[in-house]
Amino acid sequence: MVPLESRADPDALLAKVRQSERGKLTVFLGASAGVGKTYAMLSAAKERLLEGKPLLIGWIETHGRVDTQGLLQGIPAVPPCPIVYQGRTFSEMNLSEILHLHPQIVLVDELAHTNIPGSLHSRRYQDVEELLAAGIDVYTALNIQHIESLNDVVAQITGVVMKETVPDWVLQDSEIKLIDIPPESLLQRLAEGKVYVPTQAQAAAANFFRLGNLTALRELALRYTTQHIDIDLETYMRAHAISGPWPAAERIMVCVSESPLSSQLIRAAYRLAASLKSPWIAAYIEIPRLEVAGEKEKLALADNLRLAEELGAELVTVVGDDVATEILRLARRRNVTHLLIGKPALSNIRQIFRGSIFSKILKQSKGISVHIISEPSKNPTPRLIPRRAPSKIRLLPAVFTIGMVALITALGKVVEPAFGLVNIALGFLLPVMITGILWGRYTALLGAFLAAICFDFLFIPPIFHFTVSDIRYLFSFIMFHAVAFVTGTLAGRLRHHAHEARKREVRISALYALSKYIAGTEGLDKVLDMAVQRIAESVDATVAILFADESGNLQIKAYSNSQDKTGADFLNENELAVATWVYHHGQFAGHGTETLNGAKGLYMPLASDEQSFGVIATHFNNRDKIVDPDKHHLIEAFANLIVLAIKRITLAEASKQTYLLQESERLWLTMFNSLSHDLRTPLASIIGAITGLLEEGELFDGTARNELLRTIEQEALRMNRLVGNLFDMARLQRGMLQLKKEWCDIEEIVGIALSDIRRSLGKRPIGVEIEADLPLIQADMGLIEQVLVNLFDNAIKYSPIETGFSLKARRINNELWVSVIDQGEGIPQSEISAIFDQFYRGKTSQAVKGTGLGLTICKEIINAHGGRIWAESEMDHGTTITFTLPLSANSPKAIPEGNELMNHE
C-alpha cells in the first residue's frame, strides 16, 4: 500500500492534463506603467517569429512611444474591429477573427482593459480566456496594481483605487515574466519622456511616480511573483507525489456586508487563505430588519459577494437576528480557525453599539483567531447606512388603534372607582401591545401616544388638563412607549423571519421535490417538465430547457409556459445565439452576468465534466438589473439536479444493456462448454469403434462387429439430434420460431415421433393410449413432433432399459392433454420446475447425456402454442411430464366425400 501522502494527487494530475490542451498564458508583469512590458513582449514575439512560430498581434498599445512602435514592424497584426456605442465608433480587439485565423501565439496587451459594451465579453481577460480555451498561446501585459487580490494594498500604497482589475484565477496557470527595473531608472525614463502618461493624469502621475511608491510596488511585484512560483512548485510536487510540507487544516471565514470595507476584507481573506493554502468562506449575515435596503446597497453587496466568489471563496448566507451569534455559530459549525471581521470607522455612539459585537465575538471565540481589520481613518470610505424598514402607518390600523384606545378609556371611566388608576394605566397597555403585535412599531407608538394623552387628560388629576400632578405618571407614559416600541419591533422581526423562512422553504421544497422526482421517475421528459415548472415557480420566471439535436442546433425540450406552444417569442434569433454560445462554452451568460448581458434571459449550461447536454434559459418576470444571487444559485442547483437525472437515466439504460449482454454472454459460454463435451463424447465412441474396425477388423467376430457398428449408429444419431436441438435453440433465441399451424392429428404425430426414435428404443415396451375421437388440433406439426421426441428421449435417458414408458392423450375441457410417463428414478420436488431451465441437468448418479436443452425447447414450443407444460414425479417411481394444447373453438369444416369419378388407372 502506497502511503497516503506520497500517492500522486489525481486532481493535480488531471489539472495538468487539462492544462496541456489549453493555450499557455505568458504574463509580462510590471510594478507600474513604464517599466517596459510592451517592449519586452514585442521582443519576445520577434524571437518567436524567427523560430518560425506563427504569431499575430491581437492588440498592442504603443501610446505613441517611438521605440515600441519600431518593434511593431514585421509582426503581422489582426486589424481591430469597430464597435459603435452611443453614436461613436470605438476599436476593440477582433476576437472572432483571431479565433478564425488560429495562430499559435497571439499578443494581447493590457489584460485589465474593459471592453466597450456590445463586445462579446465585458472584459479583455475573458477574451483571453476564450483564446486559451481554443488552444492558442497568449502573451499579455499587466501591472501589479491590476491584480484583484492586491487591489487594496496598492490603493494603500499609492492612494489610488484601481477600477479595472483582473481576477487572480486568470493568472493561476500562467507563466509570469517579471519586468523589473530599479525605481531610480524608472524615474529617469519618466524624465526622458519615455513613459506614457495621458494628459489628464499628469497631476496624479506626479503623485504616483514617487520613489517610495515605486519601491513599494516593486516589492509587491517581486513578492507576488515569488508566491506564484511557489504555487507552481507545489502543484508539480503534488502531481508527481513528491512529499513536502502539506498545508495544515486551516479554514478562514470573512464576514461580508454591503459596506465597501467588505471588499478590503475579502481580499485580505484571500491573501491569508493563499498563504495558509486553505479554503475560505465568505459569510453574509442577513439581518431581516435591515433587509429592505436600497438599490445601491444591493448592488454593493452583490459586487462584494461576486468578488469573493471570483477569488475562490465558498459563499454562505445565514439569516439571523444577531450578527455576533450567527457569525460564531457558523464559524463553529464549519470549523473555522481564522475569522476576519471589519471595523468601520464609526461615530462614537455607534461604536458603543458595534463595540459590543466585537467583544461578544472575542469573548466566545475560543479556538478561533479573530482578525479585526479596521478602516484606515485617513480614508473614510463613504458609509452605507442600511436604512430601517420603512413601516408606514396605514390608515385602517390607525383607526383601529384609536378605536381601541377609546374603548379602554370608556371602560376605564366605568370601572375607575373600583380599580384605581394604577390598574387603568395597565389597562392602557393592552391596546398598545395589541397594536404593536398586529401592526408594528409605528402604529404602536401612535397608540402609546394616544393612550398617554387619554390617560393624562381623562384620568390623571387634574382631569381635563394636560398637566400631571404626580411626576411618577410620567413613568407610565414612558412605559407605554417602551412597550409599544419593543412589541412592535419584536413582532416586526418575527413576521419578517416567518416571511423569509417561508420563502426559503418554498425554494428548498422545490429542490427537494424535484430531486425526489428525479430519483423516482423513469422518463427524462417528465423530469424536464417538472423541472421547468419548479424553477419557474421558485424564481418567478419563464423557463425553458434546450437540448442539442444531432446537428448541434438547440431545440426546446421543455417549456414552462404552456400557452406559448412554439416558444418562438421566448427564443428569437438573438437569444438563440446566446444560448448556443453558452452551450459550446460551458459558461453562463446573459442577463445579470458579465457576458452578453444585453440578452433578455439568463442562460446556464447543463453540463457535466465531460459532456454538454443543453442549456437552461430563464426569463425573469421582474426585470431587475441585478439578479439576486440566491436565485442564481438556485437555478444552478436545479441545473445540477437535471444533469444528474440525465446521467442517471442514460446510465440506467446502459447498465440494462450491459446486463442483457452479460446474461447473453453467460448463456453462450455455458452452451459452448457443454456443446464441446456433448459433441466430443459420441465422437469418442464413434472414432473408437471405427478405428477398431479399420485397423484390427480381423479381431472381431460378427457379433462383436455388429455391436461396434450399432454403437456407431446410435452415437451418430444422437449427435444428429443434438444438432437439431441446437438449431432449434438458436432459432428460439433469435425469435425466429415461426409456427406453421395447420390441422393435425395427435395420433399421427405420435407415430412420427416414435419412428424417429425407433432405433434408440431398443426393446423397451411402449404403451400408447389415445382417446377415441379426439379432435384435430391447430399446431405446427414439426414442432410438436420435436416436443414428443424430446420427451421420449428424456424418458429413455432417465429410466433403466428394462422399463418402458407410455403416452396418454386425452381431452380435458377445452384442452388436449398429453402425458409421457416413465418409470425412472424420478426428480426431486425442489427441482421439479427447474428442469425446464436452460442447460439444466438432473443430478443423478447416471452419466448424463445431452446439453439439457431438450425440455427448454419443449417449454418454448408449447408456450408458443398457448399451452402449458409441467412435470410430476415421485422419487424412484418415475416421472410424468404433461403438456396441454388448446382446442380450437371452430373445428375444421365438414369433409365431403371424395370425387369418385376422378380415378385413373
Add this chain to the structure above:
Amino acid sequence: MNDNNSDIQARILVIDDEPQIRRFLKVALTAHGFEMIEASLGQDGLNEAVMSKPDLIILDMGLPDMDGLKVLKQLREWSLVPVIILSVREQESTKIAMLDAGAVDYVTKPFGMGELLARIRAALRRSSKEADEPILELGDLRIDRAKRIVTVDEHPIKLTPTEYNLIKTLGSNPGRVFTNTQLLKVIWGPTYEHETHYLRVFVGQLRRKIEKSPSEPIHLITEPGVGYRLM
C-alpha cells in the same frame, strides 16, 4: 456411353458437391448392382445427364453453382428421368417445391442406406412393368385393384370410396412419396389442394382400419410437412 451389362440394374447419376457423400454412395450403390456416375456441380450434372442418359438422378439441393430447383426445371424441359432429392431437415417448402416441379421422391440427410435404396427401387419401378400388376402385396396388406378389395391378413376391410381412393392412389407407386397437394387434387379436386385436414382425417380413419397399431403405422407413413407414402 451405352452399355448393357446385365449385372447392372440401372445407371444412377449422383449430382452432389460433397466428395464424402459421393464416395460412400458409390460404394453402396455399386454393391447393390447399380452403376454410378457422378458430378459435383449443377451444370456438370446437366451435361452428364445429356451425355450418359442415366435411369435415375440423385440430386443434392445445396449445390454451390445452381439452385437445385433450377437444375430440376432445366432437366424437366427435355427429360422425364426420375429424380430423387437429397435434402436437409427443415426445408419442407423447398422439398414440396421440388416434388411439385417433378422430383419423384426425397431423402433427408442423414439418411439410412436402406431408406435410400427403397426409394431408388420405388422410383425405378414406375418405369417398369411392375406397376401394371393388379395385385399389390405389402406385408400383411393386400390390395386387389381389379376387384377393388383390400385385405389385411386375409381379412377383407370395408373402406369408404374416398378411403379406397386414397389407398389406391398411394399404392400406385408404393414406397414413393405423394405430396398433400397431389393427393388432395387427385381425390377431391384441384380446388381442395389446401385442405390438408381432409387428409388428416381420412388418413387417420384408414390407419385405424388397416394398421395393427394405428399409432405406430407400418404401411401408411407420414412424411411430416410433405405428404404420405404407402409401404
